Amino acid sequence: MTLRVQILKDKLSQSLGLPFQELLPESAIKQAISELKIKYKKRLFDPIITLWAFLSQVLDTDKSCHNAVSKIIAHLAEEEVEIPSSDTSGYCQARARLPEKLLEKLFNSSAKNLEEQMTEDHLWYGRNIKVIDGSTVSMPDTVENQKEYPQPSSQKPGCGFPIAKIGVIFSLVTGAAVALCIDVLNTHDIKLARKLYSFLKPNDVLLGDRAFCAYADIVTITKLGCDAVFRKHQSRTTTMRKGKIVGDCDKLVTWHKPKRCPKGLSKDEFDALPQSITVREIYYYIVIPGFRTARVSLITTLLDKSTYSTLEVIGLYGKRWDVELDLRHLKTTLGMDILRCKTPSMVRKEIHVYLLAYNLLRSLMWQAGTTYNTPPLRLSLQGTRHHLINFIDKLEAVTLQKRRRIYRTLLKVIVHKPVPDRPARTEPRARKRRPKAYPSMTKPRHELRKQLQTA
Template sequence: MRRDVVVAAGAFAPGHLGELTRLIPFEMVDEALAHTGRTQVRVRDLPSRVVVYSLLAGCLFPELGWRQVWQRLTAGLTGLKLAVPTAAALVQARRRVGLEPMWWLWELLRGPAAGIATPGVWWRGLRVCAIDGTTIAVPDTAANLSRFTKHRCNHGGSGYPSIRLLVLVSCGTRTLMDAVFGTTANGETTYAPGLLRSLHAGIIVLLDRSFAVQALVSAIAATGAQTLVRVKNGRRLPVLRRLRDGSYTSMLGTVAVRVIDCEITIATATGRRTGLYRLVTTLTDHRTHPAAELVTLYHERWEIESAYLEVKSTVLGGRVLRARTPDGIDQEMYALLLTYQLLRLAMADATGTRPEIDPDRASFTIALHTARDLVIQAAGVIADAVVDLVGTIGSHVLAGLLPARRIRTRPRVVKRAISKYNAKGTVDRTSYKATTSIDILTTDP
């Protein structure tokens, strides 16, 4: 049997990302290196292009050391004379390339996936997006502790310092439109203004209660984007005018808003669960944007929580990052964001060929592991003459579609806690058929 592998020549041969190379081709990486002045002066055993791809491949194999990542990059390149770098050589190569090329590539590739007819992407002509934050652990080194702090938790101090990450997600495809990160000494609302550059007219941003800050809502409104944010039920918002759908107009600082008080009930065979919610939106016309639809739309905010789950659990497997210096952390974070974005773009391309399929049914786990296999095989590196939006990754995703998403009937709790004591009581993971009812409350607060 014979298998032909088409890759770059010589020392550049390990510079690939399997089929994902089609989304981040050699020419793009070379342009990033040239634009940032990081192209190697002479051809080394580890050219700068190869180092960039190794950084991205490292995010596909977070459980492995860098030498083992290199072995997977070269596993499918049989018959070629390739370098066998030491761990120290790989460290020096990453430092030589630095942060700038990764940032340049991120700026180029961030953004929503195309797809006007994709389910869940649009609501009444507005692209549905969400902003939220999370923390990611970094190695506990003296260098990292000079910038990052250990995050407090319920069981005392954390063993690792953390980095705070905020992203702007397109809810329909979970692609990343923008991201900011830094020390946990600053809160989410401090970092949020860094995402406003990616907002514009035609977007609605979904936010949780921690972002219900007058200054932030006003800044979002100044971009032309719309806001839908949950606020505390007891927050005082004056009733200026009661509208026919049960909502009422009010003011949040200097911004005219509309307030929706509602009661959401989920009924299953085991009983009913009811919760009170207060939502505030800058969409003040109840005729074009009905209150009941806005309440239903707010549930899409959970897509950003799923995106964080995919990054922290599916990709990283709960591990800390590798880099032992703050500069290395910045470089690795952009590599992680890029790798996630590439996987999501590949999935969006695949589901985009089947408009009847909701992107929620695409399995991120299947896409991740297929991409890992293709790196090891060095397969699908060069695009064919005929453009194929599906590819091997997309074919596997479409062949293993998830069932339609079920209604979440239980609150989020920790199933396996660190403590030996069961603080949350019995956790019922049974799936039930459920019906949801929404009642708009009209009693003046």
């Protein structure tokens, strides 16, 4: 058993582990296990091998447990050791033994380590920009998942899937996810955001859409020593007759404390809010054909117009769209949109592993971009994943010197075809390929089976 474990650790660290050795080396995993005081038995699927196999599983296009176990068997096939069973129960039990806190800690560490590689040249006026947004993920229709993350109330029982709401903060510089919150579907984005503000650091600037533009939240962000740039909530009217005009379509306005305590705030939190705050309001027009929004009103706590000009703030908010692309990478490119685990605990673990794998890919893109003087955000995450998967087999079967040369080649091919910058690109929101003409389920599957049997 000990020999097989060591062989797997060597092979995985040389192949899958090599590109991520700066952010997730074996020593970092062991340190996290030690800090959390996690005890485990000596078996083939110990926490380190299980984690590497889990990462490999979410990075692959075939995300089945059978494929993950098959890779482990293939790693051991050429060695003179006993081959493990192809049954997936041992691996699935090992994944279930992984503590959620361990995966959460490793995810947070991956984001922190990547951000430490940023320099002053990467910042916006010396400020680190973070972007926040919410989304949803679905999961298998099991009793446990339905109880923890109920399906939409508009769907009939047995005809829908459990859905979880996630809130994520991304770094605008690296593209990495830096904070995560998971809750039920009917949770408002702002409730998720209030659980994520603790991950902000002094001098950060937070971008968000109008769902986050609330009086209490702007106060909270400024108390943390940070600033915010949000789109103004639709419930607030826009007029240039009030406030101090500081430029074209740019003014300072005073917001007063709400008369009633908003939902989601305790009475003590509401009482602690100041009676008024001063914010800066900027509005502008979008005249690009095909864009849904014609007029945008921004609210920001960046009050100094001489330092943060109107055009610079507008340009900064224009980059908020990057968070939509980051979420698309997670859900569509990596396949997190539809999860596979059948219990709420495993669902949360799967989400954390997806975000950990996403951050590790971002770290590989960052290293490739900084090595070959290409903006890391202009690199293709899908292309990076393809190159990584194709290079893994080559990395594990060569000498150390040759492995380093192959790794340098990997970085070079990642930057070979950067994604073109296409501002104001417009495409019709329509699909050409028609879906199959199957009807949607309006009854549980067991009732439909009975109809077929009696027909």
